[in-house]
């Protein structure tokens with residue numbers, strides 16, 4: 392498997408995996424039109440993520456998955472949602488009710504307008 396090279400604008404965000412209870416990082420490379428391209432997910436530990444400021448990065452806008460995007464390193468999910476309570480990115484596999492592992496907020500996924508995030512890259 393190859394990793395798509397990223398531009399110098401690339402940054403990393405942290406995401407939460409409810410199945411494993413662990414965090415992971417996602418490399419995000421913004422495209423010239425502002426679309427956020429998710430390139431690669433990788434394991435991190437939560438303390439390190441915080442130290443490196445991943446958790447303070449929030450993604451907004453439309454998102455596409457790179458062809459080489461590998462999905463959550465723990466559960467393999469290739470979708471995610473943004474928690475409306477704390478802004479965390481959380482693995483999403485099509486559940487109708489989700490519980491954010493970061494803040495415990497429960498939400499029906501139909502309430503969210505962020506759900507176009509799931510498309511692409513499959």
Ligand SMILES: [Zn+2]
Pocket residue numbers: 407408409410411463464465466467468482
């Ligand atoms: Zn996961």
Ligand SMILES: [Zn+2]
Pocket residue numbers: 474475476477478479491492493494495496
């Ligand atoms: Zn949350």
